[in-house]
Every structure is written in structure tokens, then in C-alpha cells.
Amino acid sequence: MPTPDAASSAPHSPPPARPAGYAVVGLGQLTLEEILPAFALCTHARPVALVSGDRGKALPVAREHGIAEDHVLDYEHFGDLAGLADVDVVYIVLPNHLHAEYTLKAFQAGKHVLCEKPMAVTAEECQRMMDAARAADRQLMIAYRLHHExxxxxxxxxxxxxxxxxxxxxxxxxxxxxxxxxxxxxxxxxxxxxxxxxxxxxxxxxxxxxxxxxxxxxxxxxxxxxxxxxxxxxxxxxxxxxxxxxxxxxxxxxxxxxxxxxxxxxxxxxxxxxxxxxxxxxxxxxxxxxxxxxxxxxxxxxxxxVNHFAAEMDYFAACALANQPPRTDGEMGLADxxxxxxxxxxxxxxxxxxxxx
Missing domain, CATH: 3.30.360.10 (Dihydrodipicolinate Reductase; domain 2)
Structure with a gap:
């Protein structure tokens, strides 16, 4: 017979004083079907910006999730994230070969980064991402959602x-x-x-x-x-x-x-x-x-x-706003x-x- 298990909770962090604003980069299947809907289940994270190469696709998505039109950017204007004060975290949901490039750009914009796995294509790229995080005094987390499941x-x-x-x-x-x-x-x-x-x-x-x-x-x-x-x-x-x-x-x-x-x-x-x-x-x-x-x-x-994506985004919201290192950091991404x-x-x-x- 199945038995209840008391030790079933995902890892917790102290709750932040306010929700962290996320800019989601890339509007592929994972973003549309899992990540953006998961924000509705978040307590400490909310979507405030989108980055996409297809503005015609992005604008209806932004309206659906309550994101302002002037917070929908294309890749040419990615650096404009620096001027969006309500963006705390950039969530990189791009093909693997673009992870390092846009993680570096996000740190240049002064934002924390949640990056989908694998962290990058090469170990050298991973190291550059970690170096950029340290130089920017920002946190880098790799999206190993099962650590919150x-x-x-x-x-x-x-x-x-x-x-x-x-x-x-x-x-x-x-x-x-x-x-x-x-x-x-x-x-x-x-x-x-x-x-x-x-x-x-x-x-x-x-x-x-x-x-x-x-x-x-x-x-x-x-x-x-x-x-x-x-x-x-x-x-x-x-x-x-x-x-x-x-x-x-x-x-x-x-x-x-x-x-x-x-x-x-x-x-x-x-x-x-x-x-x-x-x-x-x-x-x-x-x-x-x-x-x-x-x-x-x-x-x-x-x-x-739990919803895996909501759990990990809430967790990193707390890490980012406290500027504290996450469990699934760049070292883990590099190791994999x-x-x-x-x-x-x-x-x-x-x-x-x-x-x-």
C-alpha cells in the first residue's frame, strides 16, 4: 500500500520581500507550454519582459501574460534590458549554442541569469559564463528543475x-x-x-x-x-x-x-x-x-x-533578490x-x- 511521506518538500529559501521580475528569452515550445504558464503558480516570481526575434508572435503572448508592449524586445535590442528596472532575472530558453552568448549579454545588462541546460556547448563557454557572473556580482543558476521536484x-x-x-x-x-x-x-x-x-x-x-x-x-x-x-x-x-x-x-x-x-x-x-x-x-x-x-x-x-518550473523560478527569485548563490550553480553546469x-x-x-x- 502507498504510504505518505512527510519529507516531501522541495528545497526552500527565505521568501523575498517582493516578487522578482523575469525576462524570458526565447519563445519556443518550452517557454510557451511550460514556463510562462508556470508563472501563474509562482509566489515570488512574475514575468515582466519577453525577448523574441518574432514580434508578431511575441505581442499576443505578452498580452496574455500581462507584459507591457514596451517590454517586448528583439535580439538586436537585447541590451535595452539594462534600462528595465523591473527586470531582475533573465531566463535563457534558447538553443544550446546560444546559451553562453546571451548569458554574457544579460550579465552585461546587470541582471541575474537562469539558464536552461546544458549550460553551454563547451567547458570554455561555461567558464566564461561563471567569470562574467563574478565580474557582474550577479547570480547564475542552471535550470535543473528536478532539484526542486x-x-x-x-x-x-x-x-x-x-x-x-x-x-x-x-x-x-x-x-x-x-x-x-x-x-x-x-x-x-x-x-x-x-x-x-x-x-x-x-x-x-x-x-x-x-x-x-x-x-x-x-x-x-x-x-x-x-x-x-x-x-x-x-x-x-x-x-x-x-x-x-x-x-x-x-x-x-x-x-x-x-x-x-x-x-x-x-x-x-x-x-x-x-x-x-x-x-x-x-x-x-x-x-x-x-x-x-x-x-x-x-x-x-x-x-x-509541484509544478517544477514554478518551484525553480520561485527559488531563484529568492536567490537573486538576496544575491545569494543557488544550489544548481555554474559549477554543476560545467561538471555536466x-x-x-x-x-x-x-x-x-x-x-x-x-x-x-
Whole structure:
């Protein structure tokens, strides 16, 4: 039977004295279907500006969300954000290859930055973003929304507490069907399944282990008869080994039916989460014991769901207005990009790639 779980809340910060104003950059599917609607559920964050290359598209969206017409900017006038006093945070929701460029411009405008993942295409870009944040005395947060999601938070806590004994292995799967035309299928713009869906597996393994991997090895399938995958692999499987001895098996695909599953094998049982990386629908189960050596039991934890985007935007609002560093900072974003680099090196060269400590 499912049991309620008292430790189900996402991380909290002291509430700010006023809501933080957000400028959302990019009006793609994620912005329109998830981020902008989530503001209606926020307590400490509100949308006050939009940046888009299509003003005809942006103006109706601005009206729908109560954003003034003079706060709708194009990319040529991005720097005008500096003069908008009600903008505290710039939320970068652009293709991967543009993250660094517009994060730097936002810091030049004197704003805090919430940037979608992956943080950037290269480690060098990540470092420039962090350097710019320090120079501007502003905060940089990478939008790892699952750090504000109760089911993922609880799974991480159970593993850190060794509730079922020490973690031994991890299985993470994040698959979906992605068809052309889609910028995520363009290698030159930071596309591919590892940086898009595989990064969820990478980051989840960090939440579970509290460690950085010491080595990575990967295999990929890039079908020659499907033009959608002319530039990027369709599917990638990779292994990560951690200093404690934990081994994580991760798989990600742009050509498989949707599957977003996380299982952690521990010494005394395992923890399962369905829809682990989805926007909603998470289910968390614990299996204790083994039927071959004695009685085994399965327990489902019932937690109160939250809107992931509202939770992370409220959290960063508090960080930005207090000018305090967020949990999912640039260092975490850089660490994930380095792991992606190691996976891609293994795909190019074959064999195990060691990551620097």
C-alpha cells in the first residue's frame, strides 16, 4: 500500500520581500507550454519582459501574460534590458549554442541569469559564463528543475541516508522520439540526445551518489538510412564509474518511445521512479529485501507534486533578490558539460575516458 511521506518538500529559501521580475528569452515550445504558464503558480516570481526575434508572435503572448508592449524586445535590442528596472532575472530558453552568448549579454545588462541546460556547448563557454557572473556580482543558476521536484529530492535523500543500504548500481533511461526539423538534431548547434535528454541521467546520478564520475565509456547507434540522424546519433548508452565503486548505466535516445525511468540498486533493496524526468506523473517505490533470502516488501511513497518550473523560478527569485548563490550553480553546469565531453570522446575514440578529479 502507498504510504505518505512527510519529507516531501522541495528545497526552500527565505521568501523575498517582493516578487522578482523575469525576462524570458526565447519563445519556443518550452517557454510557451511550460514556463510562462508556470508563472501563474509562482509566489515570488512574475514575468515582466519577453525577448523574441518574432514580434508578431511575441505581442499576443505578452498580452496574455500581462507584459507591457514596451517590454517586448528583439535580439538586436537585447541590451535595452539594462534600462528595465523591473527586470531582475533573465531566463535563457534558447538553443544550446546560444546559451553562453546571451548569458554574457544579460550579465552585461546587470541582471541575474537562469539558464536552461546544458549550460553551454563547451567547458570554455561555461567558464566564461561563471567569470562574467563574478565580474557582474550577479547570480547564475542552471535550470535543473528536478532539484526542486519532491520525488527526485526524496530519492536522493533516501540514497544519501542509505535507507536501503549502500548504493551499488544505477540504471537511468531517458528516451523520446525526435523528428526533423528540430534544432536538437543539428550537431553544430549543440544537439544530440546526450546533451538534450541524457543530461537528465547524468545529473540524476550526481543527486543519488553525491559524487563526480571518475570515468566514462559509451556506445552509439547512428542509422545511415534515416536522414534525421545525419549529424547526431539516434541512441547512446554510456557507463559512468564513481569513486565509491557505484556504476551507472545510462541510455538516451531520440528514436525510442518515451521512457523516463530511474532505478537505484542498493545493498538491501532497490528504489524505482517512473516518469523520473518528466514534467509530471512521478511515482516512487521502494523494494526491501529479497524473496530468495526472506520476505520482500514493496512500498510506494506518496508525495505532493509541484509544478517544477514554478518551484525553480520561485527559488531563484529568492536567490537573486538576496544575491545569494543557488544550489544548481555554474559549477554543476560545467561538471555536466565535462561529463558530456568525456562521453563524446569515448564515442569518437573508443574505450574508457578518465575524467579529471
Amino acid at each position: 519532491p520525488f527526485n529530492q526524496r530519492m536522493a535523500a533516501l540514497c544519501q541516508e542509505e535507507a536501503l543500504g549502500r548504493v551499488k548500481t544505477i540504471m537511468a533511461s531517458n528516451c523520446q522520439v525526435t523528428k526533423a526539423p528540430d534544432i536538437r538534431l543539428q550537431a553544430g548547434k549543440g544537439g544530440g540526445p546526450v546533451s538534450d535528454t541524457g543530461i537528465y541521467c547524468i545529473n540524476a546520478c550526481r543527486m543519488v551518489t553525491g559524487e563526480e564520475p571518475e570515468s566514462a565509456v559509451a556506445l552509439a547507434h547512428q542509422p545511415k538510412d534515416n536522414p534525421d540522424f545525419a549529424e547526431v546519433p539516434e541512441s547512446v548508452a554510456f557507463l559512468l564509474r564513481y569513486p565509491s565503486g557505484v556504476i551507472a548505466h545510462c541510455e538516451t535516445s531520440f528514436g525510442a518511445a518515451e521512457s523516463r525511468h530511474l532505478r537505484v540498486h542498493c545493498a538491501d533493496g532497490f528504489i524505482d521512479m517512473e516518469a523520473a524526468f518528466s514534467y509530471q506523473g512521478q511515482r516512487l517505490q521502494l523494494r526491501r529485501g529479497s524473496p530468495t533470502s526472506g520476505p520482500a516488501s514493496t512500498e510506494e511513497l506518496l508525495l505532493k507534486p 558539460v565535462r561529463i558530456i565531453d568525456a562521453i563524446e570522446q569515448s564515442l569518437r575514440e573508443g574505450g574508457v575516458v578518465r575524467l579529471q578529479a
